[in-house]
Amino acid sequence: MKEKQKQENLILIPCYDERKNEANRASNRVLNRTQQRAIVSAYLDGIYTRPAGNDVIGIDLGTTNSSVAVMEGKNAKVIKNSEGSRTTPSVVAFSQKGELLVGTLTKRQAVNNPTNTVFGTKRLIGRRFDDPQAQREMKMLPYKIVKAPNGDAWVEANGQQYSASQIGAFVLTKMKEAAESYLGKTVSNAVITVPAYFNDAQDRRQWMQEKMLV
Template sequence: MSKILGIDLGTTNSAMAIIEGGQPKILENAEGNRTTPSIVAISKNGERLVGQTAKRQAVTNPENTIFEVKRLIGRKFSDKEVQADITHAPFKIIQAGEGVKVKMGDKDYSPQEISAMILAKLKADAEAKIGEKITEAIITVPAYFSDSQRQATKDAGKIAGLDVKRIINEPTAAALAYGFDKKKGEQVAVYDLGGGTFDISILDISADTV
């Protein structure tokens, strides 16, 4: 049975893991790091860059370097969060129907397409690391993500060639990783201090759910 890739698609950095011998194992990317910057760029000579290579040239090529696209995925152009990002981002955020796109090079891309480029790198790096093809994934999202943001994240996975079996809330994944699912009838507070957001979730742990 082929491996399912667990992915933390973060605002500033992303990470991936597989289950090996019944335990989660963080996979290093092609650069040998356990996290990959969630950054995509088109270089000045037209080459697409993802991750650390995109981050390195961000200062000299800001208008073609897309970062924190997670803040835009699944949102409407009219959303106050999008309008705030428009005033701060060095790259162009434009309206596309009710949704948004970003300009990179001479093309416009949806947030799903940008996220898919990050996911595709994680997928390729994971395949190179374990020596087998990966077609399925589980991706974590913030607990506050709306249905449209969750669906857009699944769509990004599909574009990257991944069948997203589950979308799991980040605090739920953290609780499972620490084994809190084995302690029934408890409430657990999970603080998530991320690169783009800081939130707290209260989890109810019962006999069969978190």
């Protein structure tokens, strides 16, 4: 019941399709980002019935960077992370000491720890290991992409395997912590963007279940 209740507190908003070519990406981003902000603002501003006494945050989980915002009156306030930036690199790293690093700190150590620094995994969400896109990514990325027991494309770092959704969950947790630090209280409700190419309902459910905000 607890997990079901958490699912009801997440609203997934499709974001722009990052697989489009560079020539079309800018124009698509302007249109779709504007629409996306309007939708998120509408939900946060009252169309979405929020539980009494709880704030609802909006998280844009991007392939390169992520951000989090909260409505203050009629305006969306983009929250700064612990490093003082309004955007957080969607990068996760696992140090040799077993530490989990997320965001800005990961980029500083990436040169010396490339095989355990994971980025761009949003493109792998819902993809099988033998998917042509996954195979292309495998040839370009410094970290390992492996075949999961269920046949999906997962990543490997420090000998441990993680689904692309799990990597995204680490980034979401970082964004949630930034929001809670700013608001001074626990956050349990969020509007989260999902990849625009997620058309299959089962993929959407899996993505949501693995990104539960704890």
